Amino acid sequence: MSLDLLTFGEALVEVMRTTVDQPLDQPAPFIGPYPSGAPFIFAVQAARLGVRAAAIGAIGDDWFGKCQLRQLEHDGVDTRGVHILPGYTTGVAFIAYASDGSREYVFHARHAAAGQLNVALLDHDDTRALFDGLKCLHIMGSALSMSDGAYELGLRAVQIAREAGAKISFDPNIRPQLIDAARARTRFAPFVDAADVLMPTDAEALTLTGETELDFAVGRLFAGKPGRIVVIHRGKAGAVVFQRTADGVRADAIPAYAVEEIDPTGAGDCFAAGFLARWLAGDAPEVAARFGCACGALAVTKMGPMAGAHDLEAVQRFMGR
Numbered sequence: 001m002s003l004d005l006l007t008f009g010e011a012l013v014e015v016m017r018t019t020v021d022q023p024l025d026q027p028a029p030f031i032g033p034y035p036s037g038a039p040f041i042f043a044v045q046a047a048r049l050g051v052r053a054a055a056i057g058a059i060g061d062d063w064f065g066k067c068q069l070r071q072l073e074h075d076g077v078d079t080r081g082v083h084i085l086p087g088y089t090t091g092v093a094f095i096a097y098a099s100d101g102s103r104e105y106v107f108h109a110r111h112a113a114a115g116q117l118n119v120a121l122l123d124h125d126d127t128r129a130l131f132d133g134l135k136c137l138h139i140m141g142s143a144l145s146m147s148d149g150a151y152e153l154g155l156r157a158v159q160i161a162r163e164a165g166a167k168i169s170f171d172p173n174i175r176p177q178l179i180d181a182a183r184a185r186t187r188f189a190p191f192v193d194a195a196d197v198l199m200p201t202d203a204e205a206l207t208l209t210g211e212t213e214l215d216f217a218v219g220r221l222f223a224g225k226p227g228r229i230v231v232i233h234r235g236k237a238g239a240v241v242f243q244r245t246a247d248g249v250r251a252d253a254i255p256a257y258a259v260e261e262i263d264p265t266g267a268g269d270c271f272a273a274g275f276l277a278r279w280l281a282g283d284a285p286e287v288a289a290r291f292g293c294a295c296g297a298l299a300v301t302k303m304g305p306m307a308g309a310h311d312l313e314a315v316q317r318f319m320g321r
Contacts, residue, residue, distance in 0.1 A: 002030075002133025003078065004280055005046045005273070007100040008056035008145025008157060009039035009150065010114040011038065012091040012107075013064045014265065020097045024093055024104050028181055034304040036093060038142050038173060041266040042279070045273035045295060047075045051280075053273075056081035056121060056129050059114040063285040064090035065113070071306060088113040095265065110147060118149030118170055119156045126169035128160070135280050137161035138169040138272065144180035148318075151187070157196050167280075170195040171272055172204040180206045194220070196277070199231045199272055218242050218249060221248065227284045233271055233296070235264075241289045245275050252286040257297035257318070266305035271296035274315070294319045 022028040039055045046053035050295035054072040054077060061084050070188075072079050075138060091114030094106040105106045109115050121127055131137075137157060155258055158168060170191045174184045185207055192198065192208055200207075202214055214232070221230050222244050230242040238256035242249055274295030280290035285302035293313050299308035310318070 001052060002135070003054050003130060003139055004051045004135045004138070005043070005153060005276060006056070006130050006134050006161075007039040007042055007138040007140065007177040008081070008117070008127065009140055010091055010109055010146055011057035011059045011068050011116055011198045011277070012037040012068055012109060014095055015163050016095040017097060019141070020099045020258055022096055024094060024096045024106055030094070031303070033067055033092070034306065035068045036265070037068075038140050038266075038269050040068065040072065040077075041269040041305050041309065042138060042140070042273045043077045044071065044306045045270040045299070046074045046277055047077045048309050049277045049295075049315070051175045051273075051276065051277045051314050052078070054078035054081055056117075056127055057081045058085050058088070058116050058121075058128070060084070060090040060113045061086055061087045062089055064092065066291040078130065081130055083121060083124075085113045085116055086118060091115070092198060101264070107177060107220045115142075115147050116148060116149065117153050117169040119152045121157055122160065124161050131160045131164045131166070134161060134166040136169055136276055138171070138276060141172040141184065141188055142175050142178060144188065144191070144317065145175065145184075149247045155190060158191065167196045168194045169197040169199065169272070169276055171199040172208060174204050174207060174266070184208070184209065197229045197231065197276070199233055199275070202232055205230075205232060222236075222249060231267055231275060231285070231289055235267065235296075238293055239271070239289050241286045243285060252289070254286065254289045254292055254293055259301050261300045263303045263305070263308070264300050266297040266308065267296040270299035270309050276301075289318070291315065291319070
């Protein structure tokens, strides 16, 4: 059966500080490992919503890899694109939280299995078959920033997805630990150009266009792409959906849901999965974004990047339907 959503990128586990304001350069307790990696959080959330989803990535033949694979299989994520690489360990992200809401990271990824992605993975029959009848390929800037090999894989994946008739969704997900903003603008240009749906933050929209005001940035993002959907996601401030109409660019502000935040990791990935799940099902973009905001809100209510990804019934109940 063909997939609704396919993504690719870094398969990781997370090991995190147990309380806020414990910096990573000092001894203090950690908790984990938790299965993670933005593309895999996305795929798990999509699968829990009943969407046929898969992620292409690489893990080591170790306990952390088993942890990741077990979670994917439990949630029904198609694992044909998950490659076990002998001689490499599974990637790890060490995370510390600050009371101002910011996070510090130490990644063991580029020299781990997660950093070995390359275009040759798409030559595997099982992996290539994931594109047959695919509805949408979702791309994340964090994955493209892992290595030159991952970047080339992304370019080829777009080409194959287009040939299969799939839509393209792009979340810039610019991480300063992996790529600086100036390089991201140039590096991500082919993916911005290919996207039917763009999901940047306000800052990322400015970075990608070189503009200093959001209205001008959104205008640039629609240039030559009148049918594109631009979704600015703002975390605790909700989202704004931009669509071009006969009367110009329409903006729909989508409020956030108020929740108690436990762990913010993965909220944007769950938002994207929720939005695309409902958009592919036929919902109007502004309706899909409201559903995405509910998924993103629920994501932060549990410790662990995948723990807050809820199923369809739970999300609908949360929204008061």
